[in-house]
Amino acid sequence: MRIEEIITGAICRYFTERSLPEPDQSLIQLQRTRKEFEGDITLVVFPLIRLLKKSPAEAGEELGSFLLQQPEIKDFNVIKGFLNLVVDSSYWMDFVTNSAADHNYGFAESPSGGTVLVEFSSPNTNKPLHLGHIRNNLLGYSISKILEANGKEVKKVNLVNDRGIHICKTMLAWQKWGENATPSSAGVKGDHFVGDLYVKFENEYRTEVRQLAEQGMAEEAARSEAPLIREAREMLRKWEAGDPGVTRLWEMMNGWVYEGFDVTYRSLGVSFDKIYYESETYNAGKAIVREGLGKSVFYSKEDGSVWIDLTRRGLDEKLLLRSDGTSVYITQDLGTAVMRQQDYDAEKMYYVVGNEQDYHFKVLSLILQEMGYDWAGSIEHISYGMVELPSGKMKSREGKVVDADNLIDEMLETAGELSAELGKLDGLDRDEKSAIIRTIGMGALKYFILKVDPKKNMIFNPEESIDFNGNTGPFIQYTHARIRSLLKKAGQQGIVPGKDIENDGFSLTVKEKNVSALLHEFPVIVAEAGKACSPALIANLMYEVAREYNQFYHDHPVLKEEDRGKRDFRLRLSALTGDVIKKGMDLLGIDAPERM
RNA sequence: GGUUCCGUAGCUCAGCUGGAUAGAGCAACAGCCUUCUAAGCUGUGGGUCCCAGGUUCGAAUCCUGGCGGAAUCACCA
Numbered sequence A: 001m002r003i004e005e006i007i008t009g010a011i012c013r014y015f016t017e018r019s020l021p022e023p024d025q026s027l028i029q030l031q032r033t034r035k036e037f038e039g040d041i042t043l044v045v046f047p048l049i050r051l052l053k054k055s056p057a058e059a060g061e062e063l064g065s066f067l068l069q070q071p072e073i074k075d076f077n078v079i080k081g082f083l084n085l086v087v088d089s090s091y092w093m094d095f096v097t098n099s100a101a102d103h104n105y106g107f108a109e110s111p112s113g114g115t116v117l118v119e120f121s122s123p124n125t126n127k128p129l130h131l132g133h134i135r136n137n138l139l140g141y142s143i144s145k146i147l148e149a150n151g152k153e154v155k156k157v158n159l160v161n162d163r164g165i166h167i168c169k170t171m172l173a174w175q176k177w178g179e180n181a182t183p184s185s186a187g188v189k190g191d192h193f194v195g196d197l198y199v200k201f202e203n204e205y206r207t208e209v210r211q212l213a214e215q216g217m218a219e220e221a222a223r224s225e226a227p228l229i230r231e232a233r234e235m236l237r238k239w240e241a242g243d244p245g246v247t248r249l250w251e252m253m254n255g256w257v258y259e260g261f262d263v264t265y266r267s268l269g270v271s272f273d274k275i276y277y278e279s280e281t282y283n284a285g286k287a288i289v290r291e292g293l294g295k296s297v298f299y300s301k302e303d304g305s306v307w308i309d310l311t312r313r314g315l316d317e318k319l320l321l322r323s324d325g326t327s328v329y330i331t332q333d334l335g336t337a338v339m340r341q342q343d344y345d346a347e348k349m350y351y352v353v354g355n356e357q358d359y360h361f362k363v364l365s366l367i368l369q370e371m372g373y374d375w376a377g378s379i380e381h382i383s384y385g386m387v388e389l390p391s392g393k394m395k396s397r398e399g400k401v402v403d404a405d406n407l408i409d410e411m412l413e414t415a416g417e418l419s420a421e422l423g424k425l426d427g428l429d430r431d432e433k434s435a436i437i438r439t440i441g442m443g444a445l446k447y448f449i450l451k452v453d454p455k456k457n458m459i460f461n462p463e464e465s466i467d468f469n470g471n472t473g474p475f476i477q478y479t480h481a482r483i484r485s486l487l488k489k490a491g492q493q494g495i496v497p498g499k500d501i502e503n504d505g506f507s508l509t510v511k512e513k514n515v516s517a518l519l520h521e522f523p524v525i526v527a528e529a530g531k532a533c534s535p536a537l538i539a540n541l542m543y544e545v546a547r548e549y550n551q552f553y554h555d556h557p558v559l560k561e562e563d564r565g566k567r568d569f570r571l572r573l574s575a576l577t578g579d580v581i582k583k584g585m586d587l588l589g590i591d592a593p594e595r596m
Numbered sequence B: 001g002g003u004u005c006c007g008u009a010g011c012u013c014a015g016c017u018g019g020a021u022a023g024a025g026c027a028a029c030a031g032c033c034u035u036c037u038a039a040g041c042u043g044u045g046g047g048u049c050c051c052a053g054g055u056u057c058g059a060a061u062c063c064u065g066g067c068g069g070a071a072u073c074a075c076c077a
Helices: A003-017 A046-052 A056-067 A089-100 A131-149 A165-177 A190-214 A219-225 A227-240 A244-268 A278-294 A329-344 A355-370 A404-422 A430-450 A473-492 A510-532 A535-555 A564-587
Strands: A029-032 A041-044 A073-079 A082-087 A115-119 A153-160 A274-277 A306-309 A317-321 A348-354 A379-384 A387-389
Touching: A003 A029, A003 A041, A003 A056, A046 A056, A056 A073, A056 A082, A082 A089, A089 A510, A089 A564, A115 A131, A115 A329, A131 A153, A131 A244, A131 A348, A131 A379, A131 A387, A131 A404, A131 A430, A131 A510, A131 A535, A131 A564, A153 A278, A153 A329, A165 A190, A165 A227, A165 A244, A190 A219, A190 A227, A190 A244, A219 A227, A227 A244, A244 A404, A274 A278, A274 A329, A278 A306, A278 A317, A278 A329, A317 A329, A317 A355, A329 A348, A329 A355, A348 A355, A355 A379, A404 A430, A430 A473, A430 A535, A473 A535, A473 A564, A510 A535, A510 A564, A535 A564
Parallel strands: A115 A153, A115 A348, A153 A274, A348 A379
Antiparallel strands: A029 A041, A041 A082, A073 A082, A306 A317
């Protein structure tokens, strides 16, 4: 039984033995004892004094004395209404020994929570991925892992936005200025090749608009009547009509993009169970709109456009189908949602999408409710903050973006330089070396992103490279490598901790206890991270574990410890720390190397 | 303008279901490698937790009102 449960149970008993009403669980507040006081766990006495009708000091003393009956509680002190409890060393020793033997430590027993669907990534096929997409991908992948650790059967899905006017722009640009080049003939990664065409289009288009405006046309009219945009619209119309030539071009160019995306996805280490394409779901969306019209949930205006009135629910009217019958963003999202529900019948459908679309998801959820789907409530938008530059928001059209592939390359380069400088990987062959460098470089990048609360906007300064020291991925990876090295050495020296714990005759040092207590938190944090869909909680714990372990490691000999009991405990503690780091980092999608 | 989110050290971030004297890292400075990996450890300096009220035994945390910033309110996605 966990120490928190033991204490809570005992406190309840204290009340019942005095025929007092048992206090509500929320009144029994336990927290980690602050460093400056003696003890491991602290009970906040204030909430209980009303029931006890005693002063905080008095109540603390009495509860402390009572808790002393528990063999796990060794001592206590009361300071200003805080009851600091000293947990007996044997509790921590038992905990470490038992947990070290449990390969599943920290995770839910087995798939127990039903199927859950997580959508993330969802790129457009007209430009390469940037840092914002990196955050999305890392969050989605990590959240999927965390939900799995909480016992869910997780399906990772991607929804590729592969159709629409923006795709037609790149197609048109290729026809006009592409000179039949391909990514391989140009020696450019496919998604970048297509992205460059998109930029080319936007530049030419802007020039046209400017010229028209100079000729006296109104700005808005110029934007919609410029020859280039008319051509693009015409191409979209042809595409929707299934024109063979346009379709062939579309398939070819999207193919280039997918080849490029695959490379980036592999670098990031993300993968999907199923990929949906908007080109395959938007018709399903249109069908739903027709259905809604039939049910009078939606209505159409004279020009043929279809709307839903959400003013009763505090929102506005929302367009669902254009007057020309083509679909908008929400149309295909309705279709996708219904298709997924049919495909998986999941208890929850999470969408990892930026907070700029909060309104969109509010609307989506309301429409599904209005349509009367009983699963409408299973949709949940995991809204995350933007990645901003010191100068503000990233803007692809202005070239103010941090390109994903670029950034990854830079991370690997820096990791390589650092490793060479430190001479850590001397003597390894090239493949091993580059694998470790990749692990470290990507570890630095991923941790940098994931340690931040997903809900918050974050700032990335390209001028300052991502750190490899301090509160960073490599710091945690390093701690793991150290531990693995230590354990390997123990094996070589034939040191194997005995099965029985020899815990008589010594108690744990502060550092030993601190590390143990943090490892003890791991299952709690995994559960919280699952509820909050927040990898940052895991990241923060990993950092604390690594920092605390390094202090322990600095102060205590392990293999050189002469007392066998102490040595064996420290080895077990090290092994469990290594395992927890390995597992925790895996939840973040970060590898923990054997050496570095 | 309406709605939503945010404001903590020079910088990047923790802490926010109310709990003790608000914590880390980076940057700066000063130390620690003949001993299990120094990508480490130790120390010093650094704060009006945006402001003002309110609730409470207790507020960075909750409420109200300001100020500042962001997103959104498209027949864009």
